[in-house]
Amino acid sequence: MQRTLSHQLPTQVGAAVRIAGWVHRRRMLKSVAFLIVRDAAGLAQVVVTDPAARAELEKLSEETVVEVTATVTANETAPAGVELTDPTVRPLGPPAVPPPFDLYRPALTASLPTQLDHAPTALRHPTRSAALRISAAAVAGFRAALDGRDFVEIHTPKVVSSSTESGANVFALDWFGRPAYLAQSPQFYKQLMVGVFERVYEVGPVFRAEPHDTVRHLAQYTSLDVELGFIADHRDVMVVLRDTLAGMLGTVGERAGGALATLGVEVPAVPAQIPAVHFTEALTIAGAPADEPDLAPAHERALGEWARREHGSDFLFVTGYPMKKRPFYTHPDPAQPAYSNGFDLLFRGLELVTGGQRLHRHDDYLAALAARGEPVEPYAGYLDAFRHGMPPHGGFAIGLERFVARLVGAANIREVTAFPRDLHRLTP
Amino acid sequence: MQRTLSHQLPTQVGAAVRIAGWVHRRRMLKSVAFLIVRDAAGLAQVVVTDPAARAELEKLSEETVVEVTATVTANETAPAGVELTDPTVRPLGPPAVPPPFDLYRPALTASLPTQLDHAPTALRHPTRSAALRISAAAVAGFRAALDGRDFVEIHTPKVVSSSTESGANVFALDWFGRPAYLAQSPQFYKQLMVGVFERVYEVGPVFRAEPHDTVRHLAQYTSLDVELGFIADHRDVMVVLRDTLAGMLGTVGERAGGALATLGVEVPAVPAQIPAVHFTEALTIAGAPADEPDLAPAHERALGEWARREHGSDFLFVTGYPMKKRPFYTHPDPAQPAYSNGFDLLFRGLELVTGGQRLHRHDDYLAALAARGEPVEPYAGYLDAFRHGMPPHGGFAIGLERFVARLVGAANIREVTAFPRDLHRLTP
Missing domain, CATH: 2.40.50.140 (Nucleic acid-binding proteins)
Structure with a gap:
């Protein structure tokens, strides 16, 4: 039967x-x-x-x-x-050894560390599995939105010969006798692949040897990376991000309705046009001094409240972050070069996505590295491609676990991660 | 405009x-x-x-x-x-430095090592990008087939505290002062997640410190992993694999028609029922001695010809491989315990996919490890979940790059990999 x-x-x-x-x-x-x-x-x-x-x-x-x-x-x-x-x-098997917590109760009463120690059974609890179902739906929506816009999925190396971001917080390993590192992001690879497909995305693990034990950081997380070429500036990237987000949340609503109900979560509406404020304006709205180089968490919260109040939106773009606070590959605003064509997307007053326009000329990379006193050599292999014709381009990255944690209101990112990896945790 | x-x-x-x-x-x-x-x-x-x-x-x-x-x-x-x-x-930028090979010729004349050294530009050639478009379509078809069958996508750790497969060929790294390893497969994690979702899949990188330089091996590749519970035996897994393959090839045909034409490739038909022979029968067909413990490449080629001739099929399942040639987590055939409920899928006489039914009782794992003289300790963290009730289950894994290489007839797997990693290659 x-x-x-x-x-x-x-x-x-x-x-x-x-x-x-x-x-x-x-x-x-x-x-x-x-x-x-x-x-x-x-x-x-x-x-x-x-x-x-x-x-x-x-x-x-x-x-x-x-x-x-x-x-x-x-x-x-x-x-x-x-x-x-x-x-x-x-x-269909021998009698089970009961897990160290009751899975039939409405909530798991075990502490989070106990749940994580016994992840294979704790994840069977409907509240834990619901978050992972939402995660799967969000990724499906991410891909569908981009597939529908002629993006091509790529897979890039997770072991690299030099660190791609700041140089700090990398995991080192031995690669057949040579020093190597776990990739902190597919940043350069996705940029290089714009030269091939114009529009690319990748869903894959990234690794940060984050020495702090916080509720927001994992040492391995799933990065949803997007990059597109032939843009006028960062605003073309923001349009794609808006549509991608709407696709992700739409698919979560369609595919994970039961999981949303289990967690008592409603999917937020994404406005057709997400409100956007320039960094300098954001400081004013947040009541911060005009010479602040970055937004503090309290400022982001104030901006979230402002977006809700003034625009009825859970989402807010902040554009034009100061160049000195953005990575060296960030494209400056041609009209005010101290500010960048980079943006953050805030969701209910919390940073959800970072993105922007990147440099696309080889000479600009050399100048940017020189201005920061950084050597060219570690990046030479990537930068070489920029000699061979790269269009204006930009992109963004969404941390999947952080996205889901914020969507479901989880206090700790580990609640929405199947088998988290951090400073203390390497098992199960 | x-x-x-x-x-x-x-x-x-x-x-x-x-x-x-x-x-x-x-x-x-x-x-x-x-x-x-x-x-x-x-x-x-x-x-x-x-x-x-x-x-x-x-x-x-x-x-x-x-x-x-x-x-x-x-x-x-x-x-x-x-x-x-x-x-x-x-x-839209400065004049490009021409790449070291002509991209406008019908074929790339540069040697494969030169192409790989200059991957960001070599991949712009239509023959190289076509393979990656086929790859992207194959993965999309993989997911669509499984999403349609109630599978849930998962993301599992790529850094683990002990090696999950044979113990050989692992990359070691330092994890905040603790020894750790790059995951060779998500094998145990996908099995554990059967306890949560019954049916799961993962698309992600796996790492093999393969010390040999061959045309078939990469040190990082993309593994398409599937696992499902509540099966009667491995034949239920083979049905899902058949449908998944058909979905992959169907989507390749739909989404990557231009890429197929560029490479002169036709998508093979997947029979509604892929022919299957038991290992002992396969030896006879291949003309191999009855006491051979495994199929040699020449045997697989003979079987491929036989499947084509007798069944008009490019695909052939070989089931019941001897237990001693399969990993310890393989479920034996209850009727002939020297043989396994494991299978390989051959495509035109080459192994394309490996899968089978797994052990699901904790005691069976202990016995299997003891019989092989392997210690329990490295696996203890995984095996613990099998005390807490696991259904009969099985699955399979498809190496994406190998799949695409065989589909397009590439002589070297590196031809269909954007940025391959191997014994010698860690850049770009």
Whole structure:
């Protein structure tokens, strides 16, 4: 008999079915016992009245994998209006050792470190798996939005011969006797691939040897990287980012409705045009001194409130960050070269995405490195391509785990990461 | 004026347009000069007759990025039946330094090492970019096939505390003072996630410190990993693999038709039911001694010919490989425990995919490791989850670059990899 998933049961009333899943909970009442079976689609209630079957049920600990053949019976008081009666329950493996926390309670009561230590079982809890379902939907929406706009997906090296960003916080490894590093971002590779496909994206791991233990940082995270050529300036990138975000959230709404409901989250609306303020204006709105070189968290919060109040928007672009606060490959604003064609996207007062226009002329790279007193040599291999004709281009990167954490309001990014890696954690 | 891509020109005859791209080639004839502009969509021919414009064109080396405003004019002899006349050509950057090989010739004449040394420009050649477009389409088809079958995409750690496969060929690194390794596969993680979502897949990099320099091996490649629970045995996995393959090749046909044409490749048909032979039968067909423990390349070629001849199929499953040739997590065939519930999929006589049913009982893992004289300790963190209820499950992994290389008939896997990593190569 073909297996039926729990969410299909309401359409099968009267039929004999076979379900399979985990023993989520048993409730042994006097005259009847209830077995709640959890599968990928949800929960099913099995009613056990036969004394022999009840005795067998006593032996099946929570999380034991079972198969149940039974009749689907309508019952208004049961979950989704149906339950399974007259069951035959067969274990598909030995009785499970119960996990160190109860998976059947509405919330996981174990501390986050305990959950992470036992991630393979903790992730079975609906609140934990819901975040990962939202994550999968967000990535699917990301790709669909970009595929629809002629972007090509790429895969780039995660081990490099020199660090691509600041030089700090890199993991070093031995590559057949040569020093090498885990890539902190696919920044240069995606830029180089603009020379091939004009528009590219990559979904892949990046690595930051972040020595601080914070609720916002992981040492490995999934970066959603986008780069496009033949732009006029950063505003063309912002348009693509707006559409990509709308695609991501749209797909989350379509594909992960159950997960959103589990977490009590509503998908925010992305305005057709996200409001944008220049950095200098942002300082004024936030009540910050005009000579501040960057926005502090309190400023970002004030800007988030302002965007909500003035524009009814959860999102706000801040453009024109000072050049000295942006990476060397950032393109300056031609009209005010102390400011950049770089932007941040704030979501409810928190930085969600960073992007901007990049330099595209080889000479500009040399000048930018010289101005910062940085050597050319570590970048020479990448920069060479800029001698061979690169169009004006720009892009952005979204940290997937951070995006999901902010969307669902998780206090710690580790709550939405299957197997986080950080200063202290290298297992499971 | 909005930019027009080259492939849109045939519908714009008579219109004034703006195109942009790279100077692909210039042909300076006596009375006229032709400028061929390459963009992401293809080539456009620009006719230059004005002497001043011709003088400017002389200065624009190949690969310089330009913008052209002109009139679209029908001309039967021009590519796609149109050319651009009365143009204004504006460079979007400084004149390019020509690459060390001609990108405008039908084939790249440079040696593969030279191409790889100059990958950012070599990849601009249509034959090189075509393979990457096919790769992107194959991955899109992979995901679509699995999304349609209720699989959930996951992202797992690429740095682990112990090696997950044989223990050999791992890259070691320093993780905040602790020894760590680059993951050779997401094998255990995908198995653990079957406990959460039942059906999962991952597209991500894996790392093999392969000390041999061969045309088939990379030290980093993109692994397409699939795992599913509640299977009867490996045959349920083979059904999903067949459908996934069909989805991949279907999407390649739909999305990468131009790339296939560039490479002269036809997409092979995937039979509704891929023929399957047991390992013992495969030895007989290949004319190998009955006590051979594995299939040699010559045997696989013979099997490929047999499948073509007897079944009209480019694909052939070989099932039931001897247990001693499969990893310890492989599930034995309950009826003949010396043979496994593992399979290989051959494509035209070459191994394309490996998969099978895995052990799902904790005790079986302990016994399997003991039988091989391997310690439990390095695997303890993973195996613990198998105490907490895991369903019968199995899966497979497809090496993306190898898949594309075989599909397009590339002699060397590096021809279809943007920035390969191997024993000798860590740049660009």
